[in-house]
Amino acid sequence: MAETAKPYLTGHYTPVPDEITAHGLTVHGAIPPELNGRYFRNGHNPKPGVIPTHWFKGSGMIHGLRLQDGRAEWYRNRWVRTPALDGVPYIGDDGVPDLRVSDAATHVIEHAGRILALQEANLPYELTPDLRTVGAYDFGGKLTSAMTAHPKTDPVTGELHFFGYSPFPPYLTHYVADATGEVVRAQTVDGAGPSLMHDFGLTAHHVIWLDLPVVFDPTEHSGIPYGWSDTHTPRIGVMPRSGPPVVTWYEVEPGALLHVANAYEDERGRIVLSGPRYDRSAWGQTWKWWTGAPGYAPTPIVGATAHRWILDPATAAAREEAVDDLVAEFPTINEDRTGLPHRFGYSVAFPGAGLTEHALVKYDHATGRREVVPMGRDRMPGEAVFVPAAGGTREDDGYLLTVVSDLVADASQLLVLDASAPGAGPLATVDLPRRVPSGIHGSWIADAPDAAHTPSATGTTTLEETS
Incomplete structure (x- = not known):
């Protein structure tokens, strides 16, 4: 198989070769007037001629849209300019990792006025609101490890919880x-690792750690040195948010969990954690796509299905439940419910389990029902980011933002869906000036209440410098 046929460089994932800016985008329908801000989405986009050894090793590129007063003012895409973009190795001649050498390709968030591009083995990279790279950010020297790509903001306190993990102590x-x-x-936090901890959970009173059977494996040469272990005891840990970092561990059945949909404490004081679970076979098939190994599946996600874990401190036991049989990943919720009981969740559904095309799916955990929203032939949606509606009173009063890759039209759109009825069709569709490769995670960054507004030019596209 030719190296250029790596699955993460083809189809919906074909990288774009340059950076552009376009103003005055065409809008079909009506963008809700309260959507004033920026939608940023990160993903792997190696430079032309660069063939990474793993999907996760591709350089980070942020695709951004500026929405204001019902208009789509601009689209721009920018590589995150880190040393890795220019080929600097993560491990130096001295054998020591350089945390600044990041692909910065997994997520992009805002906290306390800073926009940060994230990848879990490295320091975050700060960006400007127009996606220029400022540089590596270490929280004034207080971040001395890598930083997860999945920090959690407490909706009550505004605190940002995050972590760094490593295959070596600590x-x-x-x-x-x-x-x-x-x-x-x-x-x-003692007693955990060296497992792949891509995400974690946060409740009102606890931090939830995942010590599951994908562990450090120095024989894995894809550039991501982790693999499935049949000897590692899978556990989920519960640690109080205040006081000493003492973890209570619950043994669970073998299964990998990359993304936590949510975690909360129920009325009985039990911890409820949910997300898409991989068994050993699903993980192995999925990993083949991520590395382009022989026999890889046709999609990047195989066999991941929604599950729920219930951890009971009264019995010191864990119980696991299957929530659905759809192959689905990239779970999101109304983030105002982070750490609190939630009713609704949203995911990207992949072909499998009777589904023949990509779709968005909405879960109603109160009724057990799901709503599948197909995208159409050769159309793939990205992670659905929830934005609360102004004056909303119900949990699903809001909007879902997703960028769709359309292979037939060789184009992409931003869809704005009603989160309470996503199958009713888009409230607005924004035509983008190019097909945006399918990516990973993104965020809606609302304007500050007093943000100044400067009208943009209309109907222009500009090729940017890429050096």
Whole structure:
């Protein structure tokens, strides 16, 4: 198989070769007037001629849209300019990792006025609101490890909880930054690792750690040195958010979990954690796509299905439940419910389990029902980012933002869907000036209430410098 046939460089994932800016985008329908801000989405986009050894090793590119007063003012895409973009190795001649050498390709968030591009083995990279790279950011020297790509903001306190993990001691460090961006807690968490900890859970009173059977494997040469272990005891840990970092571990059945949909404490004081689970076979098939190994599946996600874990401190036991049989990943919720009981969740559904095309799916955990929203032939939606509606009173009063890759039209659109009825069709469709490769995670960054507005030019596209 030719190296250029790596699946993560073809089809919906074919990289774009340059950076452009377009103003005055065409809108079909009506963008809700309260959507004033920026939608940014990150993903792997290696430079032309670069063939990474793993999907996750491709350089980060942010695709951004500016929405204002019902208009789509601009689209722009920019590589995150890190040393890795220019080929600098992560491990130096001295054998020591350089945390600044990041692909910065997994997620992009805003906290305390800073926009950060994230990848979990590295320091975050700060960006400007128009996607220029400022540089590596270490929270004023208080971040001394890598930073997860999946930090959690407490919707009540505004605190940002995050962590760094490593295949070498200390395996796990927990951080808390207050609402102003100041790191107020940094503590080593003993007894975990060296497992792949891509995500974690946050409840009103606890931090939830995942010590599952994908562990450090120095014989894995794809550039991501982790593999499935049949000997590692899979566990989920519960740690109080305040006080010493003492973890209570619950043994669970073997299964990998990359993304946590949510975690919360129920009325009985049990911890409920949910997300898409991979069994050993699903993980192996999925990993083949991510590395382009012989026999890889036709899609990047195989066999991941929605599950729920219930951890009961009264019995010291864990119970696992299958929620659905659709192959689905990239779970999202109304983030105002982070750490709190939630009713609704949203995911990207992949072909499998009777589904023949990509779709969005909405779960109603109160009724057990799901709503599948097909995208159409050769159309793939990205992660659905929830934005609350102004004056909304119900959990699903809001909008879902997703970028769709359309292979037939060789184009992409931003869809704005009613989160309460996503199958009713888009409220608005924004035509983008190019097909956007399918990516990973993104965020809606609302304008500050007093943000100044400067009208943009209309109907122009500009090729940008890429050096």
